[in-house]
Each structure stands twice: as structure tokens, then as C-alpha cells.
Amino acid sequence: MVDRPSEAKITPLTSRDVLPPNRQIYQLVNTYNFHIAKATEVSPIVSLLCDMLYESEFESQMWMIYNSCKQLMAVGDAYPAKYSVKLEKGEYVLRLNVRHESRSLLEKLLELPVLLQQKLPVPLLLDVYGDHHQALIGGKKLTATTVLSDAPVPVYFAGLAA
Incomplete structure (x- = not known):
């Protein structure tokens, strides 16, 4: 349902996120806009990153879904089967945050697609x-x-x- 990000941004994190010896951690924030036509339950899937936590090349990943009033509706991570959220009809924003010390690796994720799995009301x-x-x-x-x-x-x- 959701495809490519409408906005993508890589930024260095604060001095708190510098690993010895002087290794800067960066974050990628991809923003995805989507519309729900009818109330349904959804589960975001980032297929390139899903079902990997400790074995992942990336330090961390987290997604957040906001409604049109910027209210946080749900938060999840690398395991899409664990997270689902009921959404009403309307406009939503999904923000995906991925961290790594290599800016060039994060740049490869600037066009990372996201899939929204929906439960069907009837078969x-x-x-x-x-x-x-x-x-x-x-x-x-x-x-x-x-x-x-x-x-x-x-x-x-x-x-x-x-």
C-alpha cells in the first residue's frame, strides 16, 4: 500500500551517540504518507529489515504511525507480526528511523519501500x-x-x- 518515502533525511546524532574512538552515529528518517479508505487493522512491513534484530547490519530501527492531528497511533520495530494497529478512515504518516555509523549505508535506504499489510474484513x-x-x-x-x-x-x- 505505501511505497517510497515522500521525504528522507540523514542527520548525525548528538554527542551522546558517539562511540569510542570518535565514531559518529547517524540516523535516517524516512517519512511515508498514506490514506486509509476504510477502518482496518494494519501492520507495517519493511521487508529489507524485518525479522532481524541482533543479526542486522543496522544498529536499530523503529517505525511510528501518526494520524492527521499528529497523534502517535502505534510504534513498532523489526518484527511486523508482533505489531498491528486499528486505524480509522483518514490520512496517516509513517516515520521509519534507522541508525548506523556509516552514512553511506544509510544513503542506500533513502528510497526504501514500506508495505502496509491489511486485514480483510471478509475473505x-x-x-x-x-x-x-x-x-x-x-x-x-x-x-x-x-x-x-x-x-x-x-x-x-x-x-x-x-
Whole structure:
């Protein structure tokens, strides 16, 4: 749902964040704007960085979601399965903060995409067809088939209604 950041900024942190011997820590803050059309539950996923904490090349990562009134709605880190937030219809901002001592490594994340996983209110039902022609015309649906070992079976799905 959210793609590339609308704004990205790398800054050095304060003197408190200088590691011996004189290694400056930098932070990248990527800002993502998104719209929620209908109340739903979302989980932000930063696929390049997710599910890595101590084994990550980066010192730390954290995301924050704010509503249009700049109210903090949720905070999370590298484990998207642990965090979800219910959001009402409206405009939101996600800010992703990543820290590292190498500014050049952070520069590689300036266009880092973020995915917002949403829970569907009801399951999607798709029509499945055994051949391309039947899928195009909405013809005979595939109800059952025999699958042999190591033999691919193509299936075709009809498009979803809006």
C-alpha cells in the first residue's frame, strides 16, 4: 500500500551517540504518507529489515504511525507480526528511523519501500478455471483435478470485482 518515502533525511546524532574512538552515529528518517479508505487493522512491513534484530547490519530501527492531528497511533520495530494497529478512515504518516555509523549505508535506504499489510474484513472468493479461455469468458469453473507427481497444473483466476 505505501511505497517510497515522500521525504528522507540523514542527520548525525548528538554527542551522546558517539562511540569510542570518535565514531559518529547517524540516523535516517524516512517519512511515508498514506490514506486509509476504510477502518482496518494494519501492520507495517519493511521487508529489507524485518525479522532481524541482533543479526542486522543496522544498529536499530523503529517505525511510528501518526494520524492527521499528529497523534502517535502505534510504534513498532523489526518484527511486523508482533505489531498491528486499528486505524480509522483518514490520512496517516509513517516515520521509519534507522541508525548506523556509516552514512553511506544509510544513503542506500533513502528510497526504501514500506508495505502496509491489511486485514480483510471478509475473505476474498476467487473463481478458478482450468484453462485461459474459460477464465476470460467466465465459463466452466475448475472444481476438481488430478495432479500427478512432478507435473505442473496451470490454474487461472478471474479478476476481482471492484
